[in-house]
Amino acid sequence: MNISKFVTPEIIFGRGSLSQIGESAARIGASKVFLVSDEDVINAGWVDQALHYLHASGLETEIFSSLTTNPKDCEVTEGALRYTASGCDAIVAVGGGSPTDVAKAVAILASNGGTLQDYEGINRIIRPLPPMLIAPSTAGAGSEVSQFAIIVDTARKLKMSIISKSLVPDIAIVDPELLKTKDAVLAAATGLDALTHGIESYVSLACTPLTDIHALKAIELISRNLRQAVADRGDMEANTNMAMASLTAGIAFSNAILGATHAMTHQVDGLIDRHHGETNASILPHVMEFNLPACPERFREIAVALGEDVRGLNLADAAGRSIEAIRRLIADIGLAKGLGDIGLEEKFIPLLSRNAMKDACLVTNPRNATLEDIEAIFHKAM
Numbered sequence: 001m002n003i004s005k006f007v008t009p010e011i012i013f014g015r016g017s018l019s020q021i022g023e024s025a026a027r028i029g030a031s032k033v034f035l036v037s038d039e040d041v042i043n044a045g046w047v048d049q050a051l052h053y054l055h056a057s058g059l060e061t062e063i064f065s066s067l068t069t070n071p072k073d074c075e076v077t078e079g080a081l082r083y084t085a086s087g088c089d090a091i092v093a094v095g096g097g098s099p100t101d102v103a104k105a106v107a108i109l110a111s112n113g114g115t116l117q118d119y120e121g122i123n124r125i126i127r128p129l130p131p132m133l134i135a136p137s138t139a140g141a142g143s144e145v146s147q148f149a150i151i152v153d154t155a156r157k158l159k160m161s162i163i164s165k166s167l168v169p170d171i172a173i174v175d176p177e178l179l180k181t182k183d184a185v186l187a188a189a190t191g192l193d194a195l196t197h198g199i200e201s202y203v204s205l206a207c208t209p210l211t212d213i214h215a216l217k218a219i220e221l222i223s224r225n226l227r228q229a230v231a232d233r234g235d236m237e238a239n240t241n242m243a244m245a246s247l248t249a250g251i252a253f254s255n256a257i258l259g260a261t262h263a264m265t266h267q268v269d270g271l272i273d274r275h276h277g278e279t280n281a282s283i284l285p286h287v288m289e290f291n292l293p294a295c296p297e298r299f300r301e302i303a304v305a306l307g308e309d310v311r312g313l314n315l316a317d318a319a320g321r322s323i324e325a326i327r328r329l330i331a332d333i334g335l336a337k338g339l340g341d342i343g344l345e346e347k348f349i350p351l352l353s354r355n356a357m358k359d360a361c362l363v364t365n366p367r368n369a370t371l372e373d374i375e376a377i378f379h380k381a382m
């Protein structure tokens, strides 16, 4: 018997939908909201807007923003202490993947106790979490719909993947207006992250027809809109399409899981603290080359979704077009850099490779990868 499961939160999508945040939080039982965000999002004015709507719905609030890009376990511990002391009864994130993952991780510790390391891996959260609502300000992480929280273990210098259905928020409010205040570099990096989610989930061993339609739609939307979204940050049609792409990619990878690219970037991100989308850009084409022989038909479909004309080509050439198209897109948005260019030293490759072998995302990679394979891909990506 072949059984598949598929989870998503309630999704509210559209320009101006942040206005729904107050009544939505009240509807999931909030009386005092723990609002997680970061300084950039606060300075852009989105937290003030969210507070306005939350207060208009009669809710009290407490803001937590002591967190960094590639959020750390110690920041989550502080957040959980603040949550417990504040008397809050619901968690809201307004921001990108970092505040969202911190919000989820705070929810874990506040309701289940212990340390985050206790929950690393798949399905290790036992007790129910507080009600959660996420409003993303970037089009990339997809954490607003996913059953993932990715947090840096500062002692081991790697990213822990915590995967559990209880991490799927109750409500995702996706307002493309929030995207217009992020800069072009962040738009490129987050968009490339979303693209990596679409590709890895489409070739994942855990893919299903339900995840395939979301993954392919995300790849198609990103290939048609990411260049424009990076070139003109005020183009709301491109921003809206990227918001939808990130959302659909998030739905796909939340249910199909990811692959070797993320198993590897999680290690690099924990070590050198660059944007996760940049490390994906350095590694993704090399992992695609490695994976292509395992599922060439799927890579041909990816090529088509990327807008490639593969008529008349044999399967290998058609599938290969997907990698060429990805390389062009990465170059066009300014992310064509090796891992060495973004600060990784070659001497760390053995350690990173050993840790990547233990990452939960490697389990669903379409081609079995040995330690030597992962090391070879890291060297190519330098």
Ligand SMILES: [Fe+2]
Pocket: 141, 193, 196, 197, 262, 276
């Ligand atoms: Fe990612």
